[in-house]
Amino acid sequence: MSLHIGAAKGEIAKRVLLPGDPLRAKAIAENFLSDTHCYNKIRNMFGYTGSYKGERVSVQGSGMGIPSLSIYVNELLNEYDVKQLIRVGTCGSIQQSIGIGDIILAISGSTHSNTNNLRFPNGNYAPAADFFLLRSAYDIAVNMGIEPIIGNVFSSDLFYNDDPGHWEKWAEYGVLALEMETSGLYTLAAKYHAQALTILTVSDHLLSGEQATAEMRETQFMEMAKIALEL
């Protein structure tokens, strides 16, 4: 048992899906896994282990933002010997060409978070996805009839930013979308020599103000979870 995860050693699989919302973890476990059991209820940040097509897999809620995700990811990698982490989440598009429902595979995570300045006071670390997970996720998505968009995403510490144009410079430099966790996930995976990938569906659009309906979010989320499980 670790501080925030109430599982015994061996109760968590080597491969873990990481939705931000613990109820999404429950939904993935209930819809896709067999022989499932819940190993964590601390803070209602549910975690489940089960089987998908004969492979053992876990699904753990991470909460929102780099600090929350970092607590769970640190403990998964350091205390439960997890080797693969796949974040499944939503994002806000900052590119005209990327619309609601599109799927993004994050090759890297830019950020204004101070977390990596604390780790690397003399430079800027570039958190990147695992190439083999990224390549496999792309192939799996294409086989499912989905053409994912691959690129840099921005992990924000502020969902509500005082500056309405805060994302424009990032968009100009090719960043695809805003979310809140990837930079932290990729950095920690590198530290512990694990593989990580973020898969996102676009739930809102910062240029048009458009938002996915609850029903769209549900369907798209499950499609994305399927790509992650097939990995």
Ligand code: HPA
């Ligand atoms: N900003 C940050 N995180 C997000 C957003 C956003 O607009 N949409 C979904 N996650």
